Amino acid sequence: xxxDRNEQFKNNTACxxxxxxxxxxxxxxxxxxxxxxxxxxxxxxxxxxSNDVESLAAYxxxxxxxxxxxxxxxxxxxxxxxxxxxxYHLSDDSAENIYPDLALLLSTSGxxxxxxxxxxxxxxxxxxxxxxxxxxxxxxxxxxxxxLPMEYTYGLSVLxxxxxxxxxxxxxxxxxxxxxxWNLVEKHEATSMAGVPYTYAMxxxxxxxxxxxxxxxxxxxxxxxxxxxxxxxxxxxxxGTGRKFFVMYGQTEATARMSYIPPDRCLDKPGSIGIPVxxxxxxxxxxxxxYYGPNVSLGYATCREDLAKADENKGRLETGDMGYMDxxxxxxxxxxxxxxxxxxxxxxxxxQIQDVLSQExxxxxxxxxxxxxxxxxxxxxxxxxxxxxxxxxxxxEGKWAIRSRMVSVKSIDKIPRNSSGKIIYKELV
Amino acid sequence: MTNLEKYNYAFTxxxxxxxxxxxxxxxxxxxxxxxxxxxxxxxxxxxxxxIQMDTKDVLDLSSYVKGKDVLAxxxxxxxx
Numbered sequence: 001x002x003x004d005r006n007e008q009f010k011n012n013t014a015c016x017x018x019x020x021x022x023x024x025x026x027x028x029x030x031x032x033x034x035x036x037x038x039x040x041x042x043x044x045x046x047x048x049x050s051n052d053v054e055s056l057a058a059y060x061x062x063x064x065x066x067x068x069x070x071x072x073x074x075x076x077x078x079x080x081x082x083x084x085x086x087x088y089h090l091s092d093d094s095a096e097n098i099y100p101d102l103a104l105l106l107s108t109s110g111x112x113x114x115x116x117x118x119x120x121x122x123x124x125x126x127x128x129x130x131x132x133x134x135x136x137x138x139x140x141x142x143x144x145x146x147x148l149p150m151e152y153t154y155g156l157s158v159l160x161x162x163x164x165x166x167x168x169x170x171x172x173x174x175x176x177x178x179x180x181x182w183n184l185v186e187k188h189e190a191t192s193m194a195g196v197p198y199t200y201a202m203x204x205x206x207x208x209x210x211x212x213x214x215x216x217x218x219x220x221x222x223x224x225x226x227x228x229x230x231x232x233x234x235x236x237x238x239x240g241t242g243r244k245f246f247v248m249y250g251q252t253e254a255t256a257r258m259s260y261i262p263p264d265r266c267l268d269k270p271g272s273i274g275i276p277v278x279x280x281x282x283x284x285x286x287x288x289x290x291y292y293g294p295n296v297s298l299g300y301a302t303c304r305e306d307l308a309k310a311d312e313n314k315g316r317l318e319t320g321d322m323g324y325m326d327x328x329x330x331x332x333x334x335x336x337x338x339x340x341x342x343x344x345x346x347x348x349x350x351x352q353i354q355d356v357l358s359q360e361x362x363x364x365x366x367x368x369x370x371x372x373x374x375x376x377x378x379x380x381x382x383x384x385x386x387x388x389x390x391x392x393x394x395x396x397e398g399k400w401a402i403r404s405r406m407v408s409v410k411s412i413d414k415i416p417r418n419s420s421g422k423i424i425y426k427e428l429v
Numbered sequence: 430m431t432n433l434e435k436y437n438y439a440f441t442x443x444x445x446x447x448x449x450x451x452x453x454x455x456x457x458x459x460x461x462x463x464x465x466x467x468x469x470x471x472x473x474x475x476x477x478x479x480i481q482m483d484t485k486d487v488l489d490l491s492s493y494v495k496g497k498d499v500l501a502x503x504x505x506x507x508x509x
Contacts, residue, residue, distance in 0.1 A: 175457070175463070175464045176464060177456065177464050177467045177487065177488060177491075178456075178457075178488070178491075179485075179488040179489070179491075182488070198465065201468065202464060202468060205468055205471065205487065206484050206487060206488075207483075207484050210484075211484070344465045397460075401460075403460075403461060403465075403466070404445055405443065405445075405469075
């Protein structure tokens with residue numbers, strides 16, 4: 001497994017940190033063992049992480065020790081962390097009722113506070129890691145720089161896949177708008193960067209395609225649909241400068257990645273999510289994309305008891321994305337089966353928000369609508385807009401860490417509903 | 430609006446802060462001014478003065494105070 005002590009890599013540089021300190025693989029393993037201390041048997045662990053060597057070392061050591069890990073951001077609100085600890089009985093030190101193959105528990109919704117976790121096995125994370133290594137052609141000469149949070153499945157998969165080949169990770173929490181980030185890219189000769197659509201909007205804002213980055217060879221993108229003009233821009237730049245640009249698709253429910261566009265097809269397949277990763281298979285069933293592969297998670301957990309559950313998905317994932325396949329076997333997404341949107345990299349359930357708001361205002365009829373990276377609209381029947389806007393915005397900030405300016409409250413006479421009482425969202429524009 | 434008023438408004442409207450908080454305002458020191466907020470701030474400043482900022486300047490505009498020096502390079506005069 002990628003987290004095991006692999007003698008072959010022990011003297012390779014595993015990571016370079018913000019402060020310039022350098023760790024070999026052996027030092028990283030030793031640091032991790034030291035950090036987690038002597039094991040007195042398998043137990044569930046909640047680890048709050050950021051992109052630093054202590055987080056990485058401790059995480060890998062827990063995997064080696066067989067401790068199932070719930071990964072959360074070090075910046076997560078303490079009430080959310082406490083809620084998670086209560087829900088999953090972190091104080092319970094026994095692993096008696098925890099499924100033996102359970103390795104990792106990841107949230108699907110970033111910092112929205114939902115306590116639903118995806119259950120991932122050792123096989124899941126190793127299988128996805130191996131297929132990523134294969135389709136990206138990773139070697140120990142790679143030096144990715146971190147651009148995504150470690151607890152986010154895509155950011156984590158970058159770490160896994162590079163550790164698997166003995167590569168060097170440039171670990172930083174610096175953001176793209178921090179000039180020190182670009183100093184690190186240059187100084188440590190970063191070879192690759194990963195990004196969600198919003199990261200690419202920032203790369204574009206920073207005119208990445210005009211920067212002098214001689215060591216940067218590979219760019220990867222996932223975590224939502226990239227605007228066609230940005231896909232084209234980065235694909236052309238990559239093709240013209242001998243770089244590789246990978247557009248990919250994945251979900252936490254499939255460990256991380258399910259499909260990718262081979263870089264030489266990126267320009268002819270705009271809007272596509274590509275072909276399945278090695279070891280995976282996709283098909284369309286009743287317009288929905290179904291994925292099969294060893295990286296399909298075991299299932300979800302919403303309470304401690306769920307950690308005892310075995311593999312419920314059995315290698316088959318209903319992605320919830322509606323789509324089709326073209327004659328060359330490339331897949332395309334046309335919409336979501338359920339109402340999820342991406343807001344600046346975060347996955348948000350409009351239905352969940354609507355439910356919570358309806359509980360907050362039991363006397364009001366409320367509907368919530370939104371699109372990727374656009375303002376969320378909260379429709380409330382029979383109010384003066386000014387009465388509620390700032391209050392509702394505060395709720396969004398407190399409960400879901402969504403900024404005020406991403407939320408608007410709209411007054412409406414009556415929420416449109418069909419005869420069975422379901423909200424007709426398309427009339428809310 | 431004067432140049433200073435436009436500049437101040439870019440911050441107060443994006444980050445929900447009051448004018449008296451402005452002098453001490455720095456990138457990433459308040460929740461609203463993260464990388465997402467920075468994108469919006471730069472877009473509003475560019476629109477307000479009809480300028481296009483270089484990469485280096487987008488990075489250098491890391492505090493309210495520093496931003497004034499950055500914009501001076503684009504001929505924005507805050508005494509007008």
